Amino acid sequence: MSRKYADRHEAGKLLAERLTRYSGEDIVVIGLPRGGVTVAAQVADRLGCDLDIIMAGKLRAPYNPELAIGAVTEDGQVYLNADAVRSLRIPPEYIEEEKKARLETIKERLALYRKVKHKVDLNKKTVLIIDDGLATGSTMVSAIQAAHADGAAKIVVAVPGGPTDTVEIIQAMAEVDSVVCPAMPEPFFAVSQLYEDFLQVEDSEVVSILKEFVKKQAAVKR
Secondary structure: OOOOEOOHHHHHHHHHHOOHHHOOOOEEEEEOOOHHHHHHHHHHHHHOOEEEEOOEEEEEEOOEEEEEEEEEEOOOOEEEOHHHHHHOOOOHHHHHHHHHHHHHHHHHHHHHHHOOOOOOOOOOOEEEEEOOOOOOOHHHHHHHHHHHHOOOOEEEEEOOEOOHHHHHHHHOOOOOOEEEOOEOOOOOOOHHHHEOOOOOOOHHHHHHHHHHHHHHHHHHHO
16 A cells, blocks of 8 residues: 555545445445444445444454454354464364353443444345454454345445455455455555554444434434
8 A cells, every 4th residue: 555544534434435336225334343333434424324333253362362263243153264273273162262251242342332223134235344454354254244144135345454365365255245455565464554543442432433323314214
């Protein structure tokens, strides 16, 4: 990429311009909490459609919590990186315990978000799944599987940037219609390298964004 994004808001606005071709379809924009919701809000604003979330928690490798070996969605669906699990010789018992721990955290945060905004029906919709960037892709894969299980007619993955190999993995998924990823810097180290400002997004910001979309939907129905 020629330059870094100033912040997630700018990344979302630029990403939205690449997604306007879907504006005539029955769209739901999905943001992956927390950082992805900030990006997704800009896209949903630009396309004039509803915004929702899919919760997926990273399954952490033993002794290295920064390394993802997979992810679990809010309804308990698990995606595992088979190569990582095999190379690290991770036993099934560890994976089950890690899944339970992540689900507990997911349910706590999901309860906070669902107090503000009820789940949007994805059946027969064009679903744009957005995060603030890809790394291993495990969380995104789980979100894709969840959207597919919820009946999405078309799934488009849109992110400001990520590594080429992860993008190729996502593109190869049967459930995915297309991937929009403007920046694929080489070498790729972390999502943070895409941004000038990569401050952590708090739950309060996600709640505030969801509240704003509830107000917008209520205004449309009047």
